[in-house]
Amino acid sequence: MSKRKHRRKTNKILDRKAGLKPGSVTVPTQSYPPRFFLMSFNEEYLDELEFKSYEELLRQVKAKPEARHWIDIRGYGDQNLLEQLQQDFGLHALQMEDVINDYQRPKVEEFDKNRLFIISRMLRWSPEFKSLDDVQLSLFTGPNYVLSLQSDYGDCLDPLRERIRVGKGIIRHRPTMYMAYAILDVVLDYYFPVMADIGEYIEDLEQQVIRTPSRDNLSLILDLKSELVRLRRITWPERDKMTEILRMDDQVIPESMKAYFRDAYDHSVQLIDLVESHKELASSLVELHMSTVSNRMNEIMKVLTIISSIFIPLSFIVGLYGMNFAHENPDTGKVHPFSMPELYQPYSYPILLALMLVLILLQLYFFYRKGWFRSF
Template sequence: MTETRIQPMQLVNQSIQEKADLFEYFYDQPGSLPGTLRVKTDAQPPEIVLIDYNEETATRIVLETPEECALYLDTESVSWVDVLGLGSEEILLRLGKVFNLHLLVLEDIVNVPQRPKVEDYDDHLVIITQMVMPKEKADGFYSEQVSFILGKHYLLTVQEEPQRDCFKPVRDRIRTAKGMIRKNNADYLAYALLDAIIDGFFPVLETYGERIEELEEEVVSNPTHQTLNKIYQLRRELLALRRAIWPQRDAINTLIRDGSHLISEEVRIYLRDCYDHAVQVMDMVETYRELSSGLMDVYMSSISNKMNEIMKLLTVISSIFIPLTFVAGIYGMNFNTEKSPWNMPELNWYLGYPLCLAFMGAIALGLVIFFWKRGWFENFSTIKKNNRFG
């Protein structure tokens, strides 16, 4: 694939503040005007990347102005306009004029995050999605909104951040002409990108499966307050994943069920496979949520067992010292032996003191042996691993 650069825009050299693991859908302030765009102060200026291709050739171009996109909208080739960043209201408004977008559509694109959905207009189809990617050096995941504007011969995608996405396999297929993507229209490109977004959930879920296994071992072996915090954070992150995939599954189902003149019957068949993947992701998320809820129950049981072990140890120690205290209390009464031969004659024995200590030691040792044979010194809260399966 050849590459031509037309005065590329200068990206601002500043780090993007990481998004929170949990997102809330954007909502307008009460009384605000419809179509109000709210650009985040830390958002980077948009970079417009055009990939124009057909079955024979493919060209990648970095555009300087949004108006240059108009030259590629009505060509017979497929034009993928990828906008990276939401940091300029002016550029986004100019893009809206070039692609004939309603102001409310621009509002859904800019004011992120929106609930995933599908809206059908006369000459284009609007698809709002949520893309997730695992963090490299920390727990959790990145999430960002990706907006699709599908036309007859073009596809406009708008991403929040230019640093990361899951579209590299699709770009490589276009560049190397692998598969069917260069032989099909823009609707197949939209399907390929949607499928990449849905498949991007699986690496994230794989990390959560590993975290749940680690937490299971920690909960049954050494539960602490940090363990409780980890379980709570895990449940919150899984809830965020559920909120991302649930409406996205419904949006794909809308594309299949309602259809559109911009999506061919062949691509609708491929969308069924994409829908199946979304359902599989949804099932995994629900399974992990149930496991995390079970971890909370196991944690409470482990803490209760740990407290029972402490109380059992204290009871055993008290049980050993009760008869010793009884013996020491009797001989601490010091009745006068001169008044009666029944008044504790042991006080006058030559070996009375060492015999009393020996007797008390025998009682203590006998109780320890008795408790050991009854199994009271075993740790019932420790669950032994079964290595039968490797």
Template sequence: MAYFSKHYHDPGTEPGTLVAKSETREPPSFHLIDYTEDHLEEVRLVNAADCRDYVIRETRTWIQVNGQVDPETLRNLGELFDLHDLALEDVLNTGQRPKLELYDDRLFLIAAMPFYSGEDLEIVQISLFIGKNYLLCLCPLDEDPFEPVRQRMRLPNNRRFLSRDIDYLLYALLDLVIDSGFPVLEQFGYQLEDLETDLLEHPSQRTLAQIHGLKRELLVLRRVLWPQRELLTSLMRAEDPLIHANTQVYFRDCHDHSVQIIELLESFREMTTSMLDIYLSSISQRTNETMRVLTIIATVFIPLTFVVGVYGMNFENPVSPWAMPELRWYFGYPMVWGIMIAITTGLIWFFKRRGWL
């Protein structure tokens, strides 16, 4: 995952400019649900203009746009829903900080949804526009992550959902976005368990690289999820006609989940820091063990080298009283070996007695 993933315009660009940063692979898909307490209509649309007939009704409408949105489609949505240019710019330039902004009689929210794509951590920006009777949700993923919410709406006699205003639908989408952090943190937990085992049994450079990678991902995740808690706090306390008092209770539940995720995230960050300290201590301990063994070996061979060096001088003179008489002894060679074996045995016994072996 990249440290910096925000798309931005060139410095000096006029505010509200909509410029695509890359070629759009496929046109976005439009999935619309128009509902009342007694009726639910679900259709697939081709473009933004097809939403017009549903928006003017006295019903509640959820327009889900999936895929990379090109500037032209975004402009059409902006004209249809009278959206602010700065908000549209934030939709196009993904990687924004989660936030809540008020524009006249509508709200604009940006949320961050983490998930694992294979073995890589991804964080996708979810942009939501809320009006009196509509909710426009833009997600850059080709696959719709909000299908579970749609399945709840399809349930027969689901008056609890369909009878509520559009702010309850906003809660349902945000609840899914927030709760998507729990599977991600569960995956982090499994990785930490495996790293802890490797750390205690056979730490290596690969273990160190994994710890640093995990710590980096947790840091990036914290950077995007921390302001999301502030977003939910704002919704809980919002004094806006679009957010009703009976729905703020549900936003409070989302806020609780967000706090739990942040607390787990902070715990995992502390664990990675502790694991890094354990790795350094373990490597230091292994180095000390190696140095101790080498020191003992060197200590054993120092007196042996001295003995061999002395008798390797070969000063043999039968006349001189200072000559080495051992060189002419019949058992001189076995005697030197016996001395060296005795020295080695004595040193090993001494080291074991002191607890150094």
């Protein structure tokens, strides 16, 4: 998604919220039709299905109460679905409003007997537009399920799905809260490739600025700074979210689970450090651009100064002998004592040219000894 499209999307969200009562759940314009995915598993088996309707998915969940379920709904383009989800899973209208607004800051809320409502943001770096594309991921935890909601069809959670399929690790042996952690952990892990791509882009911009400082490069640097500001607004709440999870009661997050969330907290701190370092590098790029432009201007001024210095004495000589004061009075034939006798010498013109050439060579030698030609 380009930055311009992202700004239009954000403005539409803000316009839609203005004047509505709290808890208003309205399908956003141009929303994708919903798709329904379900992964039901325990230590012994795994069922992975895509359903054509929400009713079929719900029947499958109720048919296997002993299993753990990852209910994955992608797309918000059905008003009836939103109302049905709110009713069937006991969700608050304000929570559904946060889900549908689709540009909430990362956060966690405890509700309804130790259930959690979690918002994260999945990041992608667009090499084409040189901008961030982020999609909101909303999670609701239950006794035997995790319900995930997102507006887009694509996400970064395929590695986790593959781990569940092949049965690697302990995810199929742990309660659903561990699955919620695993989802959050994968989302955070995908921030690091984004940071690496941004770091490479900053290095490329630095080389471009050194080679050809231009307004286009300055515009790219300023766009990058705005993207890093947006990234900072995402990563800092991620750390706050993990901090709040770690402070929750052991009945909500068991002590055995907090070790995993501490690891996620460490990742969020590392991300903040990377964002701050990238912001400093982006700021230094502006200074580098200004310094490079100033250096190039100094080089231009040096060339013009050399040219002017060469022609100033030549202009003086030419101007002096261009006055053409008369050598003698044409009426009386009397020679003036303070005239220019050189003008009437037989070799005055080539002598003057030779003198001007010597002056040019002397000046060039002087500039060379001063080191003015070394940067050319």
